[in-house]
Amino acid sequence: MRSTKEKILDTSxxxxxxxxxxxxSIRDIANELGISPGNLTYHFKNKSNIINDIYERIVGERISLASQVKLIPSFANINAMLEPLLELFEKYRFFYLDILEVRRAYPEIAGKHQSHINFQIDFIKAQIDYSVESGNMVPEPSRGFYARMAHTVWLILSFWMNQQIIRGKEDADFNTARTSMWDMVTPLLTEKGKANFGITPLNQKIDKP
Amino acid sequence: MRSTKEKILDTSxxxxxxxxxxxxSIRDIANELGISPGNLTYHFKNKSNIINDIYERIVGERISLASQVKLIPSFANINAMLEPLLELFEKYRFFYLDILEVRRAYPEIAGKHQSHINFQIDFIKAQIDYSVESGNMVPEPSRGFYARMAHTVWLILSFWMNQQIIRGKEDADFNTARTSMWDMVTPLLTEKGKANFGITPLNQKIDKP
DNA sequence: GTCTATAGAGTGATAGAC
DNA sequence: GTCTATCACTCTATAGAC
Structure with a gap:
């Protein structure tokens, strides 16, 4: 039996x-749940507390994801890793879509989230570095190239839902996001990299049920 | 002497x-301008009318930009073309940053904007196609590669300000946006393309005053 | 814990004087 | 065109009964 507090979070x-x-509004959430606004504010003094608790949930699920990451960053493992991340984006869609408003209204959350973003970009950069070291990708063609690529990859994934909505597409179509991401990588593959790549990510496209 | 109506738009x-x-709020705009809310609603019956007129302005400036486009899509011309576009993004920042909220609250504007986005992506794709035809870029390495690249280029440019803000960067740093964009192109250049490229975009980075 | 009732601030929009 | 005054509404948050 879920507690009222948890039900409020789910409905929110x-x-x-x-x-x-x-x-x-607070009222909307209470109405949807069939409880009184007074009851809701008993559990959450204000909207900011709700957002805070939701963010805690997001962080929790992120940490749980990170703990499952395969240690060997093969192309296949990287591709597989994307799936639960993109699902998380969808589950807490509003947070990523309205992140600018979150930032304006709840700066403390924005601050926490910012360090997380940096962590993510560094993580992507580390995957690229590993691919270069293991001879799967060529050395960077110009100074800062792979740092920018890591940043761009993050940008594509983070704003994918956003752009889909703006363009009026119903479906999130994460497969195209994934392909666009790999498109950035493929021109930089070595011969060895091409061989390793061919048998992995492209064959791992996951169709929505 | 600017009319009250124009002053309201500027302040908005x-x-x-x-x-x-x-x-x-309507009140905020009136206060900032030093006029009464009643006066403001005399000129604009509601907030939606203000947004609509601002969007007309944006469209007007876009059309004016498009008319100045150099017909030959050399790398140098493409790079030069970016500058006024990025300036427009900054001038009407709120529209591009809060575009999702615009979409929710003013669907008619969102509809118009959507066709404009499609036009932009098609335009980028045409530039790439021209570069391939003129022997500056290699034929696409896989089906749909350049269509996705056009889309990604648009995504980088469109969400650049957005991501800068989320990451807590004060400066819009469009130079890095520009470099990230060219980073996508350079691995696909032919020998001829490299020769043409070397003497153009990279030397055209424009520093903010 | 949960409810009703309401205070208090803010919102868009209108009426009517000047 | 511009003002003041005000209506009708929505919002968050609190008080107090059950």
Whole structure:
């Protein structure tokens, strides 16, 4: 039996995802849940506390994901790693879509999230570095090239849902996001890299059920 | 002498850029301008009318930009073309940053904007196609590669400001956006392309004053 | 824990005087 | 065109009964 507090969080996430953070009031959440606004504010003094708890959830799931990461960053493992990450983006869609408003209204959360972003970009850079060291990718063609590539890869993944919505596409179509990401990598593969690549990520496209 | 109507638009843009679309009320705009709310609603019946007029401005400036485009899509011309486009992004920052909220609250504008986005991506794709035809870029390495590249280039440029803000960077740093964009192109250059490229975009980085 | 009732601030939009 | 005054509404947050 889920507690009222947990039910409030679940309903909040659902409504935020549906209507956007700024368009959901305490009242809306209470109505949707069938409880009184007074009851809701008993559990969460204000909206900021709700957002904070949701962010804690996101962080928790992120950490759980990170702990499952395969240690060997082969192309196949990297590709497989993307799946749960993209699912997380979708599950807490509103947070990533309305992140600018989160930043304006709840700067403390934005600060925490910022360090997480840096961690992610560094992580991607480390995968590229490993691929270069293991002879799968060529040395960077110009200074800072792979640092920028890591950044761009992060940007593609992070803003993919965003651009889909703006372009009026119903489906998140993460397969194309994934392909676009690998498109950045393939021109930089060595012969060895091509051989290793051919048998892995492209064959691992995961179709939505 | 600017009319009150024009002054309202100028002030609205400034406040929207500063605080975000949803955090600026009719009252705020009137106060900032030193006129009464009643006067403002005389000129603009509601907020939606203000946004609409601002979007007309954006479209107007876009058209004016498009008319100045150099017909020959050399790398140098493409690079030069980016400058005024990125300036437009900054001038009407709020529109591009809060585009999702614009979409939710003013769907008609979102619809118009959507066709413009498609036009932009098609335009980028045409530049790439020309580069391939003129022997500066290699034929696409896999089916749909250049279509995805055009899309990704658009994504980088469109969400650059967004990501800078989320990452807590004060400066928009469009030079890095530009370099990241060319990074996508350089691995696909032919020998001829490299020769043509070397003497153009990289030497055209424009520093902010 | 949960409810009802309400205070207090902010919102868009209108009426009517000048 | 511009003002003041105000209505009707929504929001968060609190008080107090059960």
């Amino acid at each position: 996430i659902a409504l935020f995802n549906e209507r956007g953070l700024v368009n959901v | 843009i400034a406040l929207f850029n500063e605080r975000g679309l949803v955090n600026v």
